[in-house]
Amino acid sequence: MSNVINGKQFADDLCEKLKTEVATLQEQHNLSPSIAVVLVGEDPASQVYVRNKVRRCEQLGIKSIEHRLSAETSEADLLTLIDELNNDSAIHGILVQLPVPDQINDKAVLAAISPKKDVDGFHIENVGAMAVGENQMVPCTPLGSLMMLQDHLGDLSGKHAVVIGRSNIVGKPMATLLLQQSCTVTIVHSRTVDIQSICRQADILVAAVGIPNFVKADWVKEGAVVIDVGINRIEVDGKSRLVGDVDFDDVQSKVSAITPVPGGVGPMTIACLMYNTVAAAKMQNGL
Ligand code: NAP
DSSP: OOOOOHHHHHHHHHHHHHHHHHHHHHHHHOOOOOOEEESOOOOHHHHHHHHHHHHHHHHHHHHHEEEEEOTOOOOOHHHHHHHHHTTTTTEEEEEEOOOOTTSSSSHHHHHSSOOOOOOOOHHHHHHHHHHHOOOOSSHHHHHHHHHHHHHHHOTTTTTTTEEOOOTTTTTTHHHHHHHTTTEEEEOOTTOOSSSHHHTOOOOOEEEEOOOOOOGGGGGOOTTTTEEEEOOEEETTTTTEEOSSSBBBHHHHHGGGGOOOOOHHHHHHHHHHHHHHHHHHHHHTTOO
16 A cells, blocks of 8 residues: 555645535525635745636635736835735635745734634744644644645644755644654754654654755655655756655655655645635634
8 A cells, every 4th residue: 555645635625524514604604714825936846836826716616816916026015915804804815925025024023914814824823823732723734735645644642743844835734743742842943953853753754845855765754654845956867847845855864754745735724725715714704
């Protein structure tokens, strides 16, 4: 049996359930979950991410309203748009695709989004709620990773989880979620001494580094479960290829399960954005 966790299938199954829920909300409560997606500038990767998110919304019957702003948009103009969206009761989720151009302070943008509509889970109020175990909007990538881990392992209690990376959008919230599941959690980062020997102790290893094929077979314990969050574009034989932070071919035979790149965490991130949008719509309507 394959030890590859099929994130695409997992995401499709979650989206199928959400599609049914969206139809029920429409029929029984006249409620159409909706999300405003704001893209500033023409970053090619961001355009692909936005296109994929909008396509998923269409499949599920979630309304998506795109706001494409020029790369020269001022911070004030973006904040005015966010204010309008915050006050529009027909919009349940607001997503500003990061990164934003240099003239815009991304912290100010994230702070301006109403925490109730913060479907990315990046607002400091949602981060704080998670830190004290009162999850509201949970960041999509760690949430999707946790769902796959729970599906594969069941109870995570007592497992030693090592998270490589301490970013606010992946590493830290991932560690918080694993701690909530009673894992023993270690976070390693660029200043960690002897990172390999720490990773070798992990029952669960989550890599969110941004370095292609960083984790090798001799970093992982036999039978560990590996979640590869990394999305890195590299050139192989003159062709562009997506790879993760884990050297999949080297590691796969040693572990009990591993997510591939592409087709692992990426599709689950989008599925969890849909999940958060439906949850936000319900919450804002007292359901
Ligand atoms: P980030 O903000 O750049 O953070 C990277 C983390 O890795 C930092 O904490 C950094 O440590 C650590 N690091 C860097 N070099 C290291 C080294 N040599 N040894 C140990 N740790 C090292 O990146 P991110 O936003 O968390 O994203 C990480 C990866 O996930 C990227 O490939 C990104 O594209 C991908 N990603 C995927 C999804 C998805 O949907 N699948 C979503 C988000 C991100 P310091 O803090 O010490 O600098």
